[in-house]
Amino acid sequence: MAARQLNRAQIFELFSRLAEANPAPRTELDYGNDYQLLVAVVLSAQATDAGVNKATRGLFETVKTPAQMVALGEEGLKRHIRTIGLFNTKAKNVIALSEALIANHDGEVPRDRDVLTSLPGVGRKTANVVMNTAFGEETFAVDTHIFRVANRMGLAPGKTVLAVEKGLEKRVPQPFRRDAHHWLILHGRYICKARRPECWRCPVNDICLYRDKILVDPKLSK
DNA sequence: CTCCCGATAT
DNA sequence: ATATCAGGAG
Numbered sequence A: 001m002a003a004r005q006l007n008r009a010q011i012f013e014l015f016s017r018l019a020e021a022n023p024a025p026r027t028e029l030d031y032g033n034d035y036q037l038l039v040a041v042v043l044s045a046q047a048t049d050a051g052v053n054k055a056t057r058g059l060f061e062t063v064k065t066p067a068q069m070v071a072l073g074e075e076g077l078k079r080h081i082r083t084i085g086l087f088n089t090k091a092k093n094v095i096a097l098s099e100a101l102i103a104n105h106d107g108e109v110p111r112d113r114d115v116l117t118s119l120p121g122v123g124r125k126t127a128n129v130v131m132n133t134a135f136g137e138e139t140f141a142v143d144t145h146i147f148r149v150a151n152r153m154g155l156a157p158g159k160t161v162l163a164v165e166k167g168l169e170k171r172v173p174q175p176f177r178r179d180a181h182h183w184l185i186l187h188g189r190y191i192c193k194a195r196r197p198e199c200w201r202c203p204v205n206d207i208c209l210y211r212d213k214i215l216v217d218p219k220l221s222k
Numbered sequence B: 001c002t003c004c005c006g007a008t009a010t
Numbered sequence C: 001a002t003a004t005c006a007g008g009a010g
Helices: A008-021 A034-043 A049-062 A066-081 A087-104 A113-117 A124-133 A144-153 A161-171 A180-190
Strands: none
Touching: A008 A180, A034 A049, A034 A066, A034 A087, A034 A124, A049 A066, A066 A087, A113 A124, A124 A161, A144 A161, A144 A180
8 A cells, every 4th residue: 555656757747847937946044154054944943934034134144153143142042033933942952053063063064964963953854954055965855845745746755754855865866856855845835835735826736646636726716 | 742832824 | 713834852
């Protein structure tokens, strides 16, 4: 009873269309250097990119290095990120993470997924984002959107985020591997949404294996 | 598995 | 009112 899966030709066609619609996909988190990217991704857990950007706009004006973050302090940081969910643990983690970068990594963001994962508040998904976006590695950062989209489409079905990541690793072909996770997250955010997927305007709805497609805009029929 | 946790869309 | 948002740690 293996889950239904797309074949190689369908997967290639799927990414060809997503790539055509958005040739140069980019993260929607705002940042000015690798350290700020790392902080922004840690803050983005269970929060919207728009909400994180609103909080980091002021923060990143003065804080561009781990040392500046440590100088700001946990309470100072909280004043900037109070509007983001989970802000207490995030503030604690960002300070501890910044201290670890100074103590063990010369204040630089390490280009190593296992080392990144050892930092406070940095799990596999955050490490994969940094490896891909800061260093150009072909990693697949499986967040809530990609987990949902990969399962719905039959692109990389899996019961855990790690299983989906391994599936993508195995099945996504060149030349799409570098930007695949960006296309999938944007697709999940704006079209293949959790609550009301807008399948009627999805560019790959003829390939997708999702059983509950909504092929007509509900707003057009009332 | 539970907890963390405010803003936003529906 | 409730589900959801670029998850991670205990």
